[in-house]
Amino acid sequence: MPVTLTCHVGIGPRAEGEALVADDNFSARYDLDRIKGVFSRPDHALAGQSYVDKILVMNTAKGGVATAWMLYEMVSRGMAPRALLLNTANTILAQGAALAHMPLCDRFDAGDVTQQIKSGDMLAVDPGLGQVTILDG
């Protein structure tokens, strides 16, 4: 039975894809090797893992404003996550998602989204409705 999680209205188009989940935070500048498409920060929970075409499910944003440009640049090279789901986004992630036309949702009604979704779950994200469906949940 698919399970649908509700959240605040987000940004960007609908998307489907596979979840990559961590109880950690996110910044494209601080955490990624954007050429190789992997998490490169040694102490990140996803260190070494590829984020390309994954729906990233994480806690919140880290410092830095670079992500506002970087998501667009990553999409232009086909080396980007497919969507971002967070407990709380910050303004920079929202701005980056808007420029990149990348789906972004946050503020889930059921609480900590990193506990609701597991890595490998197939998800359908609808930012306009504020809904995320776990397809094989």
Next chain:
Amino acid sequence: MQLSSQAEAMLAGEMGPARKWAVEHQLQIGRMFDAVDMVNVSQAHMMADPESTGEAGVKLVESFAALPEEERRVVIPTITDPRGVDLNYYDPLGQTEEMADLERRFIAACQSLGITMTNTCINYQTVMPPVRGDHVAYGDTGVVIYSNSICGARSNFEGGPSALAAGLTGHTPRYGLHLDENRRATRRFAVKSPPRELTDWGVLGAVIGRRSGSYWEVPAIEGIENVPTSDEAKHLGAAMASYGSTPLFHIVGITPECDALDDVGGSRLPAEEVTADDLDEFRGSFGARGEKVDVVVFAAPQLSLVEMKQVADLCRGRTCHADTALLVCTPSSVYTDAKAAGYIDEIEAFGGRVLQGTCFYQQYAREIAEANGWERLLSNSTKIVNILGGYGYKPALAPMDACVASAIAGEIV
């Protein structure tokens, strides 16, 4: 969202595709954060180094630059954050002609839009500080937290695209820190070990930022009795914003919105202590005494004229180790004054290099590490040691005098 008639005209494309793009961008952000309307802003500050924008971001801004003049010019003072390439000094750093070309193209496009290339993340020290209650659209988290907290201005973190949108429209969505209710304290920290020098202030900012942990938390800080200098407040804020994505703090009795804790609603909050042990534990995570040091960096934030003098005083009459590089980042305006004062010559006689209008971590940090064989980096910036771990460096933290002493010794002292 409610739009002014002028914003409606922009949205309809009557003022060209760049302003239409800008309002469409702002509407998406405004809806996500429940803004009911836009707020006029007096200045915009755009972060846009070529490593972040890539070819794609440069092409977007070039597409605006190709429009007729009345459709492309910014309508409020719009200034820039540090660049990624010092065009007077890039080949020796291991930066490529391709990187420099991207930089040149972006600068040309910005100038065509009427953007002023200040290339600084310390515009509150060097260009025009905002005043209390001034609504602005600033990028660079260090600029935003300083302007909100020390100046009492009102800005969200506006990344490059959003700062550009504000420049093109003169407004930004009214949400977050433009609203009184989001400027009240949500956390209360009692500092038991007051900071003494710049890096102490950065470490305190890092510890409070890490504990706060979200853009939507506002720390109120008690226990600071000595008024920080502008440089000290700069390091405190830059570190807090870096570790916590924190955009605003209050220091009781010091910052303009918080004469007393009750002014920001802090009395109802439980006080969380920040002890000397907490600060030492943080410092311990960036210690590496005795290890060979490849590069010593003073940057993030760029140095003020006062800091330039401090570095020059430490360098005077001494010599950097042959296997260690020393780099200093400052805006061109400070560089000019520092040159006249003799500070640049003293740093260069030491064997250091002063870069103009850049900041180290925005300068293709991964590529220049590979080109120069740099791994162990030492800085007095609590912010930069946070960022560079993801770029393949082993960062270490020490006060300014110990950084220069380490550059002389070739190892961390």
